[in-house]
Amino acid sequence: MATDDAKEWLTAIKGVGPKTASVVLNFHFGKPTMAVDTHVERVSKRFGLVPESASNQAAHDALDDLVPDELIYPLHVLLIRHGRERCSARGADCDNPVCAAYCDCEYCS
Incomplete structure (x- = not known):
């Protein structure tokens, strides 16, 4: 099954969101999908990998x-x-x- 299809199937289960689906697919099945938890989202935004205004789902999509x-x-x-x-x-x-060279957060600026 393709990764996107597996993600869609998993997230159709009540209580399973994009992070849980990505964790299952990446850690247990070796599928290439980024699990975006609070740490991954925060650091990715501070380093400019995803826009600061990006939703959690948008961060998943952008990092993938x-x-x-x-x-x-x-x-x-x-x-x-x-x-x-x-x-x-x-x-x-x-x-x-x-970190300071790449990070846009208020603490490094």
Whole structure:
């Protein structure tokens, strides 16, 4: 089954949204689809990968289109880690010049 068809099938189940469908497809079936949780969405917006005004679904779609299939899983893991450890919702630890060079958030500007 194609990834988009599988996503559509899963999200038709009550209580299953795009994130859960993407987690199941990526982690359990190895399908190339980005699971966008709060950390992935926040960091992606701060780095300008998706527009700040993008909905969660728009962030899913944009990242699926933007990120090469072979990088979806490792980038997902890295974005979550970065969001938890350095780029939280309450503030960011932007002393890293690489982050500051690419991040548009109020903490790095």
